[in-house]
Amino acid sequence: MRDQYARPEVSPDVAVAASSPVESSPKIKAEVEGLNFFYEKLQALKNINMVFIANQVTAIIGPSGCGKSTLLRCFNRIHDLYPETRYEGKIILQPSGINLIGPETDPLEMRMRMSMVFQKPNAFPKSVFDNVAFGLRLRGISGKELTIQVEQSLRAAALWDEVKDRLRESAYTLSGGQQQRLCIARALATEPEILLFDEPTSALDPIATAKIENLIFDLKREVTVVIVTHNMQQAARVSDSTAFMYLGELIELAPTKVMFENPAIKLTEEYITGHFG
Amino acid sequence: MSDFKRIIAKRKRQDFVFNIVGIVCTLVGIATLGALLGDLLMDGLTRLNWTFLTSFPSRFAERAGILSSWVGTLLIMLVTAFAAVPLGVGAGIYLEEYARKNWLTNLIEINIANLAGVPSIIYGLMALGLLVYQFKLGQSVLTGGLTLAFLILPIVIVATREALRTIPQGIREAAYALGSTKWQVVRHHLLPYSLGGTMTGIIIALSRAIGETAPLITIGALTFIAFLPPLPLKTQPPFLSLEWLWSPFSVLPIQMFNWVSRPDQNFVVNAAGAGLVLIVVTLLLNAIAILIRYRVRKRIKW
Numbered sequence: 001m002r003d004q005y006a007r008p009e010v011s012p013d014v015a016v017a018a019s020s021p022v023e024s025s026p027k028i029k030a031e032v033e034g035l036n037f038f039y040e041k042l043q044a045l046k047n048i049n050m051v052f053i054a055n056q057v058t059a060i061i062g063p064s065g066c067g068k069s070t071l072l073r074c075f076n077r078i079h080d081l082y083p084e085t086r087y088e089g090k091i092i093l094q095p096s097g098i099n100l101i102g103p104e105t106d107p108l109e110m111r112m113r114m115s116m117v118f119q120k121p122n123a124f125p126k127s128v129f130d131n132v133a134f135g136l137r138l139r140g141i142s143g144k145e146l147t148i149q150v151e152q153s154l155r156a157a158a159l160w161d162e163v164k165d166r167l168r169e170s171a172y173t174l175s176g177g178q179q180q181r182l183c184i185a186r187a188l189a190t191e192p193e194i195l196l197f198d199e200p201t202s203a204l205d206p207i208a209t210a211k212i213e214n215l216i217f218d219l220k221r222e223v224t225v226v227i228v229t230h231n232m233q234q235a236a237r238v239s240d241s242t243a244f245m246y247l248g249e250l251i252e253l254a255p256t257k258v259m260f261e262n263p264a265i266k267l268t269e270e271y272i273t274g275h276f277g
Numbered sequence: 278m279s280d281f282k283r284i285i286a287k288r289k290r291q292d293f294v295f296n297i298v299g300i301v302c303t304l305v306g307i308a309t310l311g312a313l314l315g316d317l318l319m320d321g322l323t324r325l326n327w328t329f330l331t332s333f334p335s336r337f338a339e340r341a342g343i344l345s346s347w348v349g350t351l352l353i354m355l356v357t358a359f360a361a362v363p364l365g366v367g368a369g370i371y372l373e374e375y376a377r378k379n380w381l382t383n384l385i386e387i388n389i390a391n392l393a394g395v396p397s398i399i400y401g402l403m404a405l406g407l408l409v410y411q412f413k414l415g416q417s418v419l420t421g422g423l424t425l426a427f428l429i430l431p432i433v434i435v436a437t438r439e440a441l442r443t444i445p446q447g448i449r450e451a452a453y454a455l456g457s458t459k460w461q462v463v464r465h466h467l468l469p470y471s472l473g474g475t476m477t478g479i480i481i482a483l484s485r486a487i488g489e490t491a492p493l494i495t496i497g498a499l500t501f502i503a504f505l506p507p508l509p510l511k512t513q514p515p516f517l518s519l520e521w522l523w524s525p526f527s528v529l530p531i532q533m534f535n536w537v538s539r540p541d542q543n544f545v546v547n548a549a550g551a552g553l554v555l556i557v558v559t560l561l562l563n564a565i566a567i568l569i570r571y572r573v574r575k576r577i578k579w
Binding site: 135 | 377378445447448449450451452453454455456457458461465466470
């Protein structure tokens with residue numbers, strides 16, 4: 001079935017040039033080179049090559065099981081928590097040039113440099129304050145500095161006004177949408193190099209979803225954002241570049257506008273127009 | 278139509294019959310328990326008073342008390358808890374969070390589950406051979422406490438693991454994603470969130486241990502003891518003393534066993550009194566377990 005679709009080389013240079021026509025030389029945040037990923041014998045990612053531009057939102061779309069979450073979870077090495085997982089290839093983080101998935105790289109360090117917001121809001125059963133403070137405390141921040149940074153993060157996640165009087169209450173007293181924004185605040189607090197979103201709104205209602213989408217759109221001034229979503233309208237609304245994945249392969253990577261109006265590959269078009277997936 | 282009615286009537290009769298059978302079954306259980314408690318109360322309450330609680334055993338039934346045995350029970354439970362809780366919780370955390378899942382850990386898992394079902398007297402025999410003869414710990418409070426700790430260790434391990442399993446994987450991933458080490462995840466998240474389940478398991482295990490007789494008789498607990506272990510507090514530095522660990526002991530169930538086996542009817546009444554004390558202590562432990570579970574559940578909802 002794959003064979004009927006020609007698969008042109010998506011070279012990083014093309015994608016870079018295309019994704020931001022205004023700026024002369026957009027900064028690259030991460031380069032993925034020949035990435036393979038295995039769950040035991042099952043190959044979930046096949047020779048992925050792509051780039052992520054700094055201070056942009058890159059959306060990864062594709063049908064269930066295409067490997068989009070697997071790709072995202074490579075970035076904070078969360079796969080390492082589970083046995084029988086294996087990476088091949090490189091994810092080069094710029095400007096440091098460190099290979100994120102290299103055997104010499106400490107997964108713990110990568111997790112401290114990345115932040116992830118998960119599909120289901122997974123606030124800790126602690127107070128609102130302690131949820132945001134946890135990552136900061138791990139980094140040795142305490143006292144007044146801690147209080148200041150927690151407030152900043154809650155403001156950045158557009159949650160401060162709703163929770164400023166209930167910082168000591170359990171996070172579980174918040175609504176689902178508020179909990180997800182709390183998770184975003186918790187992720188922002190540690191000043192990550194890349195903010196990873198794994199279908200962050202799939203458990204939320206449309207109003208809560210809109211709030212989070214606005215937030216993601218604003219966040220790219222501060223941080224590079226990668227968002228996995230199965231909602232194509234969402235990808236179109238929030239992202240600058242979109243990557244379409246299918247059966248563990250990257251099919252197409254292009255500026256979002258181009259991708260949705262004039263996809264280069266037939267399979268992408270069929271997916272976007274709802275013919276399968 | 279009439280056919281329908283006939284079938285419906287028949288099925289309703291079946292329903293009714295089963296209802297009655299169910300009530301009878303329930304009543305048999307409740308009535309037995311009620312009779313047991315009632316009998317114990319009638320016999321025991323007459324004997325239950327301050328002197329009974331503060332007297333040593335005696336050859337004369339009316340002068341005999343349970344001082345040495347309830348103090349013994351208390352001290353044994355203290356040793357049991359101090360030994361079984363850290364070991365059991367530690368092993369549970371290791372098996373659930375650290376150990377790789379392979380044939381060896383599977384084997385260990387199956388064995389722990391089986392250990393919980395081993396008759397308690399076997400633990401007594403093991404303790405007699407290992408603790409009394411091999412390690413020369415004597416027929417002491419320490420030996421008794423450790424024996425019961427071995428006995429309830431599997432229960433504590435299983436309870437800890439069950440409690441850890443109720444924590445959603447998303448919470449672990451969130452904590453790791455922020456850069457926690459395994460120990461930080463355990464210390465700041467898994468331990469506090471699983472506390473309710475773990476504590477409940479521990480208290481259930483302790484309330485099983487408190488009623489154990491066979492293993493303690495096997496290691497040589499006394500049935501007649503007219504002195505208390507030395508006090509843990511001293512007037513001279515270092516003020517704390519662990520001498521009581523080496524003291525011989527008796528416990529409530531052994532005292533009861535001893536009294537019941539005497540021909541004098543008055544001693545049987547004494548046994549009922551001691552039984553009441555034991556039941557009250559066990560019920561108290563269970564009440565604490567329920568209270569903790571209730572409080573933790575109110576605080577943490579998934």
